[in-house]
Amino acid sequence: MKYQFVVERRQQVSLWLNLLAVAAALIVGLLISAVLIRGAGANVLESYKALLEGAFGSKEAILESLVQATPLIFTGLAMVVAFRSKVINLGVEGQFLMGTMAAAWISMNFSYLPNLVLIPLLALGGMIAGAALGFIPAILKARLEVNEVISTVLLNYVVLYFLSYLLSGPWKPPYEWLMQTIRFEESTYWPNFFESRLHLGFFIGLVAAGFLLYLLQRTPFGFELRSVGENPVAARYKGIKIERIIILALLLSAALAGLGGVGEVSGLHHRLITGISKGYGWTGILIALLGQLNPIGVVLAAIFFGGLINGSVAMKIHTGVPIAVVESIQGILMFVLLSAQTMVHFKLRRIEDAE
Amino acid sequence: MQQKSQPILQIENQTKRFGNVLANENISMQVCGGEIHCLLGENGAGKSTLAECLYGFYRPDSGKYTFKGKEFKPRSPRDAIDAGIGMVHQHFVLSPPMTVIENIVVGTESDGIWLDLKSASEKVAALCSDYDLDLELDTIVGQLPVGRQQWVEILKALYVGVDLLILDEPTASLTPQEVEKLFEILQKMKTKGLSVILITHKLHEVMEISDRVTVLRKARLVGTVNTIDVTRETLVNMMVGRTVSFQVAKKIKTPGRAILELRDLHVLKDNGLDGVKDFSLSICENEIVGLAGVAGNGQSELFDAIVGVRQLQNGQILLSGEDISNDSPDMVIKKGIASIPPDRMTQGLLMGFPIKENLILGRHRVAPFKKGIELKYRVIEQFAEQAIEHYEVVATSGEQIAKTLSGGNLQKVILARELSHDPRFVVASSPTRGLDVGAMEYVHKRLVELRDSGIGILLISEDLDEVFNVSDRIAVIYNGEAMGILNREEATREGVGLLMAGFRGGGG
Structure with a gap:
């Protein structure tokens, strides 16, 4: 009797299966990465030990991983809003930068205000700036059915080059050699915690995740947003105003991205520098998917990825693995984890061949 | 042989x-x-x-x-x-x-x-x-x-x-x-x-x-x-696997006042051509009007116009005398028009969502499902339990995802949603398409019960058996136009068939 296999979709995926898939993916990812590390001439076990200790091995390491996770929490949440409403906002990168610019502008012009006023003012300014950029593709899509994938992506470049312009002239002090602003007054700083670089942004990120979870799961607006994402035709037949939801979803997504930008300026760098976003907007897409489009999942995924970034630095320093290999490992781990999440929805079944 | x-x-x-x-x-x-x-x-x-x-x-x-x-x-x-x-x-x-x-x-x-x-x-x-x-x-x-x-x-x-x-x-x-x-x-x-x-x-x-x-x-x-x-x-x-009655038991009812009046409707298709032209029809309380016709003769445009998702070029829709022409879909729902869409999976349901959320779609902004700024999930779950029991939906609970249900059970979910809130008027388009005999019998029974309780129903259907089975009057649509309206007693299949094919002067 001959047998053959067919691939079938699972109806439901249990939590255990999910955890098993994550574990299997990590093992596979680490095995593949081991080849690269050996190829670079380093000791595999030592490298992984350095990676793990660098990420979560001490209080300092953990706090620094959370610092790395902070911008990803915001861009991940921004993408959750986008994916859930099927308004594909690929402009998170630009909206994030808008947030950093708003924070810089407020910091440069209103530093005479007391810190307690500036903290919320900066947050608000960043959200408005992000949302303002999001409004352009939102209104174009809702009114003229312009594909938001294209409009949001293109606006990223507008913002990126505008930022370059600001940092190469108007906002750059004459004596400064690097493309960056002056260091802002202390009155504009968001507070730090645990005598580390960990700043208010991380905690605002946690609150934002909780708020988003509540909004999506418990309010009529969140229900409408999810409904439009699931089936816009049925939503329209049942009285939901689709255009309104599209606009509000994009504004919310963009505001979250902008708020993330503020954190990097006001909580971490205290100046606006070139390359302030290390592609956080794009990584946010992965974070949102890895977090299964769930706000709490996004926080966990962002912390995992923050640890990976932070641990990679330690691995590079301790074992001399070149940066290219370190970054490949980050890519490989994300790839296997996301693949596992897709594959877990399918199974192989053996069938008797008719022959 | x-x-x-x-x-x-x-x-x-x-x-x-x-x-x-x-x-x-x-x-x-x-x-x-x-x-x-x-x-x-x-x-x-x-x-x-x-x-x-x-x-x-x-x-x-x-x-x-x-x-x-x-x-x-x-x-x-x-x-x-x-x-x-x-x-x-x-x-x-x-x-x-x-x-x-x-x-x-x-x-x-x-x-x-x-x-x-x-x-x-x-x-x-x-x-x-x-x-x-x-x-x-x-x-x-x-x-x-x-x-x-x-x-x-x-x-x-x-x-x-x-x-x-x-x-x-x-x-x-x-x-x-x-x-x-x-x-x-x-x-x-x-x-x-x-x-x-x-x-x-x-x-x-x-x-x-x-x-x-x-x-x-x-x-x-x-x-x-x-x-x-x-x-x-x-x-x-x-x-x-059991005996089924084909004929739905119907009480004799005298139709009441006109509840929904369609006057000279003119509606366009998506491609800009005429979908419905000069279409007039009125449906009374205590009455089911069956609208027969071959698929694609303007039925879906008419349905869309009544529920408010398609603009009227011309004409009027009156609900108990009140002009509801071009009201938005949420207004139409609020005013008491329940609708069973022809394509339940794309127009009626959120297939990836649990039954309980499908049951409140369209009513998620009104009490008791909403209170303050929150959806009241405890109330929603109770409602789902009752609806599942009352409408005999075969499901483990309100948490079950819609796409795991069979066609008949999906239709019951829509019926439960649309009919649980005392509608004044129901427009049902192909409500039994793809359903098995048992589920079909059930849907017809529900529609007749509603009619007996005083509601007016417009039943748009391509299935002549269905139209003849439950209607009090039968209208025919062909190429977007009303071809005539007959009392159930005087209508014959052949006559209605001729009207469906566009020959006027068919009918009785």
């Missing part, structure tokens, strides 16, 4: 699974040469799967075919066609911008690179006169009515010379006259010694045309019988 002829096809112990779902379990049947064999069963009984395995679309997990005395193992529809098995699908596989003859020969000319349309035309013309089909071979297929497009499908199979033709629910979108013509064609095929497998769930068709019937129920074979040995009732029993 066909006892003398040899079986042309033998299916032995076919089993086919899709995931955990068993579609065919150990099914065996025989088809004789020159017979019309009906494959009868409810939706999801496994009829189409059986045929699609035979046609090479799917491969059965186990089982054996013998066709014309040889073992037959189709790996693709190509194999089936080469062996002499053709199939006409429910949704035609034609190229609308090409001509009839081009559609027929496409994929059949195997030698050389030149199409010999001339000799092909002669061959097809001969077939047409054989089967008494009045068809211009250079007509663009997209311009033909549905009934004639089906002829093209059949001619395609006859042209390559099949011995066995499978038709999957061929009458679903035909007028009664077109059905009659189709049956004439099938009878002629039979006299020429060809065999036909006709997949259907309509009993009167089985009784009218078939020699033998094979009945499937829940993926299993119930049996094969000679049609003259059985009655409709026996067949239903075999199909459903």
Whole structure:
């Protein structure tokens, strides 16, 4: 009797299966990465030990991983809003930068205000700036059915080059050699915690995740947003105003991205520098998917990825693995984890061949 | 009778699974040469799967075919066609911008690179006169009515010379006259010694045309019988496993005041052409008006206009005298119009969401489901539990995801949502499409109950059985226009059929 296999979709995926898939993916990812590390001439076990200790091995390491996770929490949440409403906002990168610019502008012009006023003012300014950029593709899509994938992506470049312009002239002090602003007054700083670089942004990120979870799961607006994402035709037949939801979803997504930008300026760098976003907007897409489009999942995924970034630095320093290999490992781990999440929805079944 | 002829096809112990779902379990049947064999069963009984395995679309997990005395193992529809098995699908596989003859020969000319349309035309013309089909071979297929497009499908199979033709629910979108013509064609095929497998769930068709019937129920074979040995009732029993009443018990009610009035409606289709023209109709309290018509004659545009998703170019819609023309869908819902959309999966439900959330869609901004700024999930869950019980939805709980439910249960979810909040008027479009007999009976019963309680109902349907079964008055739509309205008592199927085909002066 001959047998053959067919691939079938699972109806439901249990939590255990999910955890098993994550574990299997990590093992596979680490095995593949081991080849690269050996190829670079380093000791595999030592490298992984350095990676793990660098990420979560001490209080300092953990706090620094959370610092790395902070911008990803915001861009991940921004993408959750986008994916859930099927308004594909690929402009998170630009909206994030808008947030950093708003924070810089407020910091440069209103530093005479007391810190307690500036903290919320900066947050608000960043959200408005992000949302303002999001409004352009939102209104174009809702009114003229312009594909938001294209409009949001293109606006990223507008913002990126505008930022370059600001940092190469108007906002750059004459004596400064690097493309960056002056260091802002202390009155504009968001507070730090645990005598580390960990700043208010991380905690605002946690609150934002909780708020988003509540909004999506418990309010009529969140229900409408999810409904439009699931089936816009049925939503329209049942009285939901689709255009309104599209606009509000994009504004919310963009505001979250902008708020993330503020954190990097006001909580971490205290100046606006070139390359302030290390592609956080794009990584946010992965974070949102890895977090299964769930706000709490996004926080966990962002912390995992923050640890990976932070641990990679330690691995590079301790074992001399070149940066290219370190970054490949980050890519490989994300790839296997996301693949596992897709594959877990399918199974192989053996069938008797008719022959 | 066909006892003398040899079986042309033998299916032995076919089993086919899709995931955990068993579609065919150990099914065996025989088809004789020159017979019309009906494959009868409810939706999801496994009829189409059986045929699609035979046609090479799917491969059965186990089982054996013998066709014309040889073992037959189709790996693709190509194999089936080469062996002499053709199939006409429910949704035609034609190229609308090409001509009839081009559609027929496409994929059949195997030698050389030149199409010999001339000799092909002669061959097809001969077939047409054989089967008494009045068809211009250079007509663009997209311009033909549905009934004639089906002829093209059949001619395609006859042209390559099949011995066995499978038709999957061929009458679903035909007028009664077109059905009659189709049956004439099938009878002629039979006299020429060809065999036909006709997949259907309509009993009167089985009784009218078939020699033998094979009945499937829940993926299993119930049996094969000679049609003259059985009655409709026996067949239903075999199909459903219990007795079902066809006639819905209806109290005599005198219609009350007009509840919904449509005055001179003019609505456009998506492509900007006229969907509904000068359409007027009024529906009273205590009344079900059935709107019959062949699919695509403006029914969906009319439905959309009533529920507020499609703009009126002209005309008025009045609900108890109040002008609701061009109200937004949420206003229409608030004013008490419940709607059962023709396409439940795309227009009615959030398939990836749990039942409980589907049950409040459209009412998620009103008490008791919303309080303050929050959705009250405890209330929603209680409501879901009641609705599941009251509407006999087969589901484990309100948490179950909609897409795991069967078609009948999905329709019950929509009914529960739409009818639980004391509507003043209900517009139902093809509410029983794709439902099995049991679920159909249930939907009709609910509609009649509502009518008895004083509500006005507009039932838009392509299924004449349904229209005649539950309506108090019957209107007909053709090409977007109202063709007339008849009392149920004075309407005949033939008359309504003529109106559906666009002949005025039909009717009583």
